[in-house]
Amino acid sequence: MVDQEKLLREQICDIGKRMYMKDMGAANDGNISIKLSDNVLLCTPTGVSKGYMSPEMICKIDGQGELIEKNVNDLKPSSEIKMHLRVYAERKDIHAVVHAHPLHATAFAVCGIPLNKQIMPESTIMLGEVPIAEYGTPSTEELPNSISPYLKDYDAILLANHGALTYGSDLNNAYFKMETMEYYAKLLFLTTKLPEPKELSDEQVKTLVKLREERYELSGRHPGLKLLKH
Numbered sequence: 001m002v003d004q005e006k007l008l009r010e011q012i013c014d015i016g017k018r019m020y021m022k023d024m025g026a027a028n029d030g031n032i033s034i035k036l037s038d039n040v041l042l043c044t045p046t047g048v049s050k051g052y053m054s055p056e057m058i059c060k061i062d063g064q065g066e067l068i069e070k071n072v073n074d075l076k077p078s079s080e081i082k083m084h085l086r087v088y089a090e091r092k093d094i095h096a097v098v099h100a101h102p103l104h105a106t107a108f109a110v111c112g113i114p115l116n117k118q119i120m121p122e123s124t125i126m127l128g129e130v131p132i133a134e135y136g137t138p139s140t141e142e143l144p145n146s147i148s149p150y151l152k153d154y155d156a157i158l159l160a161n162h163g164a165l166t167y168g169s170d171l172n173n174a175y176f177k178m179e180t181m182e183y184y185a186k187l188l189f190l191t192t193k194l195p196e197p198k199e200l201s202d203e204q205v206k207t208l209v210k211l212r213e214e215r216y217e218l219s220g221r222h223p224g225l226k227l228l229k230h
């Protein structure tokens with residue numbers, strides 16, 4: 001196993017543990033993938049808790065989701081790999097994809113409420129807003145088809161009655177979007193139980209998007225970029 005691949009396998013296990021500990025899924029929920037090259041990927045195995053993975057359990061697959069190296073534990077690639085492959089096919093800037101069921105974000109996805117209130121700089125800068133993709137049966141083509149309309153403008157998507165999907169230039173980038181989204185959802189949940197949250201003004205949001213572009217130089221897409229064109 002080449003060193004870089006070994007490190008990435010370890011990183012997938014670390015992120016899996018963090019997801020499990022942070023209530024981003026129960027039992028065997030969720031999956032993670034990383035692109036090693038155009039036609040070689042690493043992904044989490046199906047039927048295994050993401051909190052208890054070791055590097056050799058990670059599957060090595062091709063661009064069609066087929067195993068290209070026998071897994072030492074005979075584990076099979078994630079059943080949601082089709083959704084990951086669609087992200088890589090439509091977004092060449094993406095090298096890692098994370099799917100999870102974060103408790104609060106999933107509650108919004110179940111209620112059909114997108115995360116679209118501008119309530120704090122971090123979520124405005126990192127995500128802008130998070131749309132909800134139509135419900136699709138897990139492990140079928142319905143899920144990749146449901147996320148497709150949102151891939152062009154967003155780096156985080158809620159999956160109706162299911163969970164959430166984030167992706168980025170590397171694994172930390174993809175995972176931190178999931179963490180930011182869940183924190184945003186939790187905050188929105190708490191503040192909507194209080195009197196109406198005070199949202200940032202359009203001008204304040206535009207200033208934050210500009211800051212994102214000019215000072216933070218964050219990679220990926222952002223729905224607020226269209227504000228800068230006016």
Ligand SMILES: [Zn+2]
Binds near residue numbers: 029030099101162
């Ligand atoms: Zn799921």
